[in-house]
Amino acid sequence: MKLIRKNTDRFENERLNITMKDIPCLDSSWHYHPQFELLYISQSTGIRFVGDSVSQFSPGDLVLVGPNLPHLWRNDPSYYKEGDESRVKTIVIKFSKDFIGKGTFDNAEFYSIGHMLEESKFGISFGRTISRKFHNDLMEIIDLSPAGQSIMLLNILLQLSLAEEKTVLSSTDMRQYTTDNSQRIDDILKYISDNYSTYISLNDVAEIACMTTNSFCRFFKRMTNKSYTQFLNEVRIRNAARLLVQNEELSVSEIADMVGYTSITNFNRQFKQILNNTPRDFRQLHGSGTLVY
CATH class of the missing domain: 2.60.120.280 (Regulatory protein AraC)
Structure with missing residues (x-):
């Protein structure tokens, strides 16, 4: 793909x-x-x-x-x-x-x-x-x-x-007019979206792309305008936001584990950085059935 x-x-x-x-x-x-x-x-x-x-x-x-x-x-x-x-x-x-x-x-x-x-x-x-x-x-x-x-x-x-x-939505103009050197990006996005809840190392995604880690980092930044780590955190935190609202019986730590974070401190830090709220404040603000995107 x-x-x-x-x-x-x-x-x-x-x-x-x-x-x-x-x-x-x-x-x-x-x-x-x-x-x-x-x-x-x-x-x-x-x-x-x-x-x-x-x-x-x-x-x-x-x-x-x-x-x-x-x-x-x-x-x-x-x-x-x-x-x-x-x-x-x-x-x-x-x-x-x-x-x-x-x-x-x-x-x-x-x-x-x-x-x-x-x-x-x-x-x-x-x-x-x-x-x-x-x-x-x-x-x-x-x-x-x-x-x-x-x-x-x-x-x-x-x-x-x-x-x-x-x-x-997009912070930059990423319109495409050729497909040169872009064959790998779909496999990478699919792999991240399917496996974000598990540990995914830089080596893992570089192997999916059949590239060295340094080459992969440059390629991924050029294609998405974001670093691999930044992109992975956004996928995880956006999914965590949905789980916080739709599954109020689950604790914040349980949700952090479900989206791939082993450290609750890191989860809280990434959540606030991306969504400008702590997970608990986000749940209180958007709870009671509100759909979040």
Whole structure:
């Protein structure tokens, strides 16, 4: 598996393509494509990678990914177990900038949409209040006529562009235009997302990449804009945040162990550094069923 550029004939010939996914791991590879992608998670949980951003996703997650920005949504390991009945339901809307007409978003009356589409080169996450507002529309858009889909998507984009509850994801422009020297990154991301709860040494991931540790560190930093240790800590802490909220019967130390920390002191330090709260304060703030991403 590798970082790949996805651009099938179907997408080249269609300005708008909408699908519903009901299987784990929406794509097997960290990938990019020339279309915009609006992705809505109705069911399932896991980790998403958008540029150099690493975040936990859960039902209600709504993200806009710009053209050529590497991304991957990967479900929690339990979704891949044989016989597991966990359900996945995701709406994926891929569209070109001219899906409603060439030059439309260059016009002054569509400035807010055009600005949002430009900003999506970093990836944009919309808050739960916004995603709840569009839940029904996003679940029904797949059954509309092509004209109906275009009209509804235009309305959704307009309202999203005016929303205040949104977060830019990637801290840098990581858009890709070639696949040179990037074959290893997908295996690395998959290995980390599947094994973060166990001890993973630098040597372990360097062997997965078939590189020396020094070469691996330079390669990983270039591909993700983060060090390997920083990236691994983010994956672990984002999963810990979900567990703290969804499993209030578990202690903080139990959760620290579940996500791969043998030292509670180190866990607390990394948690506060990444999420600006102690684990206990985070649980009190986001408990009682609140979904965290």
